[in-house]
Amino acid sequence: MTKIATMQMPSPISVAPMMDWTDRHCRYFMRCLSPSVGLYTEMVTAAALRHGDKSRLLAFDESEHPVALQVGGSEPALMADAARLGAAAGFDEININVGCPSDRVQSGQFGACLMSKPRLVAECIDAMHAVCDVPITVKTRIGIDDLDNYAFLREFVDTIVTTGCTTFVVHARKAILQGLSPKENRSVPPLNYERVYRLKDELPELKIILNGGVHSIAQCEAHLQHVDGVMIGRQAYQQPWFLTELEAAFGDGTAPNDRDEVIHDMLPYIEGELENGAQLKHITRHLLGLFAGQPGARAWRRHLSERAHQPGAGIEVLKEAMQCLPKAA
Numbered sequence: 001m002t003k004i005a006t007m008q009m010p011s012p013i014s015v016a017p018m019m020d021w022t023d024r025h026c027r028y029f030m031r032c033l034s035p036s037v038g039l040y041t042e043m044v045t046a047a048a049l050r051h052g053d054k055s056r057l058l059a060f061d062e063s064e065h066p067v068a069l070q071v072g073g074s075e076p077a078l079m080a081d082a083a084r085l086g087a088a089a090g091f092d093e094i095n096i097n098v099g100c101p102s103d104r105v106q107s108g109q110f111g112a113c114l115m116s117k118p119r120l121v122a123e124c125i126d127a128m129h130a131v132c133d134v135p136i137t138v139k140t141r142i143g144i145d146d147l148d149n150y151a152f153l154r155e156f157v158d159t160i161v162t163t164g165c166t167t168f169v170v171h172a173r174k175a176i177l178q179g180l181s182p183k184e185n186r187s188v189p190p191l192n193y194e195r196v197y198r199l200k201d202e203l204p205e206l207k208i209i210l211n212g213g214v215h216s217i218a219q220c221e222a223h224l225q226h227v228d229g230v231m232i233g234r235q236a237y238q239q240p241w242f243l244t245e246l247e248a249a250f251g252d253g254t255a256p257n258d259r260d261e262v263i264h265d266m267l268p269y270i271e272g273e274l275e276n277g278a279q280l281k282h283i284t285r286h287l288l289g290l291f292a293g294q295p296g297a298r299a300w301r302r303h304l305s306e307r308a309h310q311p312g313a314g315i316e317v318l319k320e321a322m323q324c325l326p327k328a329a
């Protein structure tokens with residue numbers, strides 16, 4: 001087994017794995033906004049990694065480090081394969097999805113329903129540890145359905161810890177496996193931060209990262225009094241400029257001074273991607289929120305939304321969208 005150099009997540013802040021959102025273009029953009037925040041891929045299933053287009057599924061830009069690959073699955077042999085491929089591709093961490101409640105994921109017997117099968121998750125982690133040196137971490141909920149109490153969460157964690165896994169990202173609401181859409185499962189079950197704090201309190205040797213409903217620096221500061229890290233999903237995607245505030249508050253890098261600087265940083269990347277056959281709309285869709293709350297935000301969004309999907313749309317569409325913004329005084 002080759003020893004692979006990996007980078008630990010240096011910042012206490014990370015951006016959550018989000019299907020359809022945190023693809024490699026999005027992560028590149030986020031890295032332009034924050035040099036040190038931890039990044040996660042969308043969930044990739046272990047089966048897709050075995051049977052699908054591996055190089056496409058595992059592609060990322062070197063600037064994305066530290067970046068974790070999130071994997072979904074529950075078959076130890078498949079999960080080991082996924083870990084081996086992820087490590088060989090250069091990911092800094094492999095994270096297992098034990099939080100997604102979608103029907104598709106449940107029918108594949110993984111995601112949040114795995115909270116009731118901690119031994120199977122542990123077997124997967126053992127198999128993954130056997131084939132790579134990259135840290136294997138778990139992203140979970142605080143409970144599922146009626147299994148909604150601290151003892152259940154603690155038993156889950158205690159079982160996983162026997163594998164040597166020491167990092168848990170905990171979305172501080174339970175998942176309801178029947179009757180709620182994944183979207184509803186991110187807002188209907190109430191947040192219970194106390195349960196996550198208690199985990200850290202009782203198991204201080206573990207790295208506990210809290211997730212769910214965080215949208216301000218003050219909230220991050222408050223949570224970091226109790227846990228090791230905070231993972232942010234929707235707020236980071238919908239208000240990407242927030243990443244620069246996170247960098248200033250918790251990072252060790254330099255955040256860009258203004259939004260134009262970010263676009264200028266993105267231009268060579270976008271040009272390169274277009275030359276390699278990417279479509280402009282697949283990149284610019286992640287940039288729509290960059291000017292949220294700023295003068296010209298609506299014109300920016302509208303121009304990109306209307307023009308970027310047209311056949312042959314090129315970098316000029318982005319440059320025109322910048323012309324829609326008021327000039328700095």
Ligand SMILES: Cc1cc2nc3c(=O)[nH]c(=O)nc-3n(C[C@H](O)[C@H](O)[C@H](O)COP(=O)(O)O)c2cc1C
Pocket residue numbers: 016017018019020021042043070097098099100139171186211212213214231232233234235
């Ligand atoms: C569009 C979208 C897609 C998501 N996809 C995933 C995923 O692939 N894997 C995962 O573990 N969680 C996924 N999540 C859940 C987030 O990682 C996070 O746990 C959740 O949004 C709560 O954090 P927030 O309140 O900061 O958004 C997704 C969330 C959203 C909004």
